[in-house]
Amino acid sequence: MDRDRLAFDQPRYVRVMRHPGLWEELPECQSCMGQGACEIEEAVPDYRSGSGYLIGRLGECPECDGRGYVEHVDEA
Numbered sequence: 120m121d122r123d124r125l126a127f128d129q130p131r132y133v134r135v136m137r138h139p140g141l142w143e144e145l146p147e148c149q150s151c152m153g154q155g156a157c158e159i160e161e162a163v164p165d166y167r168s169g170s171g172y173l174i175g176r177l178g179e180c181p182e183c184d185g186r187g188y189v190e191h192v193d194e195a
């Protein structure tokens with residue numbers, strides 16, 4: 120793990136090309152640190168007991184849909 124990277128709490132930007140020839144700089148997703156995947160909680164139903172439980176597993180980041188970046192948000 121990169122310690123220097125963790126020390127800075129400011130958003131990083133990633134360059135993405137969503138349209139041919141058009142580069143955009145979008146804020147890196149803070150939930151997954153731009154990885155597109157993070158630990159998510161998944162409900163596992165237990166049919167025997169009728170209840171269930173949660174497990175943590177690595178899955179597609181729900182904040183950015185696995186893209187690693189988020190859309191620009193206009194701050195009021």
Ligand SMILES: [Zn+2]
Binds near residue numbers: 149150155156180185
């Ligand atoms: Zn994410």
